[in-house]
């Protein structure tokens with residue numbers, strides 16, 4: 154990948170102290186996700202010997218740096234544009250020969266919807282990548298290259314899963330964004346979108362907003378932590394006079410009908426606690442996705458299901474509910490797993506796709522934990538991010 158530093162770029166580049174940055178975008182129905190690499194070109198000067206490698210018979214230079222992850226609401230795309238502008242992201246990208254604009258890879262519906270805006274405000278030419286292709290490329294990259302990325306979560310217990318790279322495929326990728334896509338993945342670039350549902354993150358956030366009048370997704374999640382779904386959901390015990398329906402393996406506390414209890418009282422919406430409504434809604438959406446994912450895995454004989462998308466947000470109740478839904482019927486035949494960088498699969502995949510042959514432009518050196526504050530106690534914008542940055546390197550040809 155030529156980062157467009159001029160000609161082969163390397164020599165003149167080494168002279169400069171400035172930062173090199175590289176950027177890819179995933180602009181979805183709800184959130185615009187950015188993955189960007191920042192590396193200091195000065196490093197090359199001191200470390201040139203070690204950082205030059207022979208690859209494919211030619212000498213290439215590696216720049217060390219970090220991959221950063223951040224997001225904006227798609228409805229506030231101007232904030233995203235201002236961020237890119239302020240940080241001068243992408244300024245080292247190659248330019249489109251036809252129109253002299255900076256070429257930036259972008260995926261998601263917004264890559265189409267906002268192409269003109271990026272042209273006008275940033276002089277960017279968005280190089281559109283297919284959304285499913287990027288989700289798969291991003292997931293494969295994380296599963297192969299990043300330590301402690303995938304984990305199981307059940308009964309409040311988180312366990313990282315060691316992925317055997319030779320035994321990764323096939324798997325089911327379930328991306329829970331505004332809507333839900335289910336993709337059977339058979340290899341790098343080998344996949345099929347086999348199912349989906351419109352009852353996804355957008356449904357939780359949209360219905361939740363209407364029911365609770367919350368102003369933000371985080372507020373809705375916070376409410377759900379304090380709620381009790383039994384006030385709203387009709388349980389098996391409500392129907393069976395407090396007892397289990399044991400013949401069918403249904404305990405008295407199993408949910409017979411989500412939100413079903415609300416029909417049997419004289420209460421109106423205002424009589425319910427918003428906490429209980431939020432809890433019940435989160436349970437309903439998560440459980441439904443888990444069940445559909447299990448059925449889809451069963452349909453194709455898939456044993457592993459990886460869940461991604463910003464709906465999950467590392468939330469214990471969400472992940473637990475999804476895992477229980479998968480395991481209830483599969484009895485352990487199919488395993489539900491989650492990804493630490495769950496919301497960034499598409500953007501990461503677009504980044505990886507700068508090199509269509511694989512991801513040899515993006516070499517992971519090691520992974521760091523969450524950012525620590527600087528010794529003087531200050532934190533930068535990225536350091537406030539809830540998503541760990543990844544130490545890595547990029548090649549420049």
Ligand SMILES: Nc1ncnc2c1ncn2[C@@H]1O[C@H](COP(=O)(O)OP(=O)(O)O)[C@@H](O)[C@H]1O
Nearest residue numbers: 181182183184330331354355358370462463464
């Ligand atoms: N800060 C947030 N603002 C809005 N929605 C959020 C936020 N954090 C998580 N979500 C959830 O993530 C979903 C969007 O997930 P995402 O993977 O970004 O999808 P999309 O690509 O459709 O924007 C929302 O529908 C909502 O359920």
Ligand SMILES: CC(C)(COP(=O)(O)O)[C@@H](O)C(=O)NCCC(=O)O
Nearest residue numbers: 181182330331332333334349350351
């Ligand atoms: C249309 C989409 C691929 C767009 O992706 P998103 O912005 O939701 O991440 C997704 O919303 C989806 O798969 N919806 C479900 C459509 C269905 O299968 O019914």
